[in-house]
Amino acid sequence: MHGFETLAIHAGQEPDPVTGAVVPPIYQVSTYKQDGVGGLRGKELGDAARWIDGYEYSRTANPTRGALEECLLALEGGARCLAFASGMAASDCLLRALCRPGDHVLIPLDAYGGTFRLFDKVLQGWNVSYQPVQMSDPAAVRAALAERQARLVWVETPTNPLLGIADLAVLAELVHEAGALLVVDNTFASPYLQQPIALGADAVVHSTTKYIGGHSDVVGGAVVVADPELGARLAFLQNATGAVGGAFDAWLTLRGAKTLGVRMDRHCQNAQRIAEMLASHPDVSEVFYPGLPSHLGHEIAAKQMRGFGGMVSFRARGGPAEALALCGRTRLFTLGESLGGVESLIEHPGRMTHASTAGSALEVPADLVRLSVGIETCDDLIEDLRMALAGAGQG
Numbered sequence: 559m560h561g562f563e564t565l566a567i568h569a570g571q572e573p574d575p576v577t578g579a580v581v582p583p584i585y586q587v588s589t590y591k592q593d594g595v596g597g598l599r600g601k602e603l604g605d606a607a608r609w610i611d612g613y614e615y616s617r618t619a620n621p622t623r624g625a626l627e628e629c630l631l632a633l634e635g636g637a638r639c640l641a642f643a644s645g646m647a648a649s650d651c652l653l654r655a656l657c658r659p660g661d662h663v664l665i666p667l668d669a670y671g672g673t674f675r676l677f678d679k680v681l682q683g684w685n686v687s688y689q690p691v692q693m694s695d696p697a698a699v700r701a702a703l704a705e706r707q708a709r710l711v712w713v714e715t716p717t718n719p720l721l722g723i724a725d726l727a728v729l730a731e732l733v734h735e736a737g738a739l740l741v742v743d744n745t746f747a748s749p750y751l752q753q754p755i756a757l758g759a760d761a762v763v764h765s766t767t768k769y770i771g772g773h774s775d776v777v778g779g780a781v782v783v784a785d786p787e788l789g790a791r792l793a794f795l796q797n798a799t800g801a802v803g804g805a806f807d808a809w810l811t812l813r814g815a816k817t818l819g820v821r822m823d824r825h826c827q828n829a830q831r832i833a834e835m836l837a838s839h840p841d842v843s844e845v846f847y848p849g850l851p852s853h854l855g856h857e858i859a860a861k862q863m864r865g866f867g868g869m870v871s872f873r874a875r876g877g878p879a880e881a882l883a884l885c886g887r888t889r890l891f892t893l894g895e896s897l898g899g900v901e902s903l904i905e906h907p908g909r910m911t912h913a914s915t916a917g918s919a920l921e922v923p924a925d926l927v928r929l930s931v932g933i934e935t936c937d938d939l940i941e942d943l944r945m946a947l948a949g950a951g952q953g
């Protein structure tokens with residue numbers, strides 16, 4: 559078995575059998591010539607065509623998308639991967655494959671705002687109910703599962719935006735004992751830092767828009783499942799409902815995935831230094847970063863992750879107004895939603911990414927600022943934050 563970086567560069571990416579191109583071409587095509595009715599081509603493309611009987615129509619399968627799926631499957635480990643037009647499309651398809659009206663799911667107490675919105679505003683309308691639970695507390699999860707049969711438990715670790723850590727091996731065991739499935743949104747960690755299926759998860763969801771794409775130039779998503787039968791159901795549903803990304807999007811994402819390992823190493827290094835600087839800064843009241851020994855989930859994160867990731871959140875001592883002002887004062891940290899790109903971003907979750915959680919159990923503190931720490935020169939990033947924090951009180 560090859561190492562992570564080798565798989566990222568080679569899995570699903572055999573040189574093109576026709577031309578020898580070392581990178582999978584962008585198959586910008588909707589339909590494929592058949593050699594007689596039902597005589598589909600494509601088997602010769604090797605790994606990328608492993609799951610299909612040949613190419614017929616690009617909603618069903620496309621060689622560039624197939625190469626991306628093969629690569630992500632190798633990186634996460636599992637039975638099957640499907641790539642989607644966005645992280646939300648991936649989540650939606652997985653939930654429709656698993657849940658029926660009347661089903662109940664447990665969701666995290668803090669989670670990506672769009673995921674909460676999907677459960678709260680969309681799936682509830684189809685009579686799938688949800689209950690928010692503190693996933694860092696296995697006893698709370700066990701109690702909620704004992705109270706009511708759940709179809710699945712949806713977990714993020716680290717969470718967005720509070721960087722909470724859930725013990726995946728412990729959760730997998732108690733979720734399975736309760737006859738439910740464990741789904742992990744692995745967007746924040748990326749497969750380089752954490753591989754939930756190896757820890758017992760049944761399915762992994764990604765917004766590949768974030769670290770896997772890594773360059774803030776493409777939106778995409780993926781699901782990786784441990785059970786091939788579930789994989790086949792998902793493939794059916796993906797084709798039936800159609801939330802596939804285009805070939806160019808798959809190609810950009812695959813290009814990003816090749817450097818995931820080196821980028822994540824640098825994201826982790828920079829984030830650690832920035833979290834330490836913030837933790838000792840007088841204008842910061844609390845820092846959320848699993849790499850800090852003071853973080854509640856530090857030991858579990860150290861056990862199940864290769865590094866602590868590139869996301870850091872903190873509370874402004876000056877309160878909500880100061881948190882908002884800070885977001886406008888940085889020069890290198892760009893004010894914007896999203897995360898996981900090479901460039902650093904800053905945002906105010908309460909007003910931006912997590913506005914949909916206002917008034918719910920998932921509401922985030924109004925003095926919270928979230929950083930997606932990029933891979934720029936770390937001294938420059940620290941200087942930018944110091945300068946923005948020094949503006950505190952100056953209006």
Ligand SMILES: *Cc1c(COP(=O)(O)O)cnc(C)c1O
Pocket residue numbers: 644645646647670672673714718743745746764765766767768777778779
């Ligand atoms: C961004 C994000 C999503 C949604 O992904 P899109 O690609 O924006 O649809 C889901 N989960 C997490 C943790 C995210 O950060």
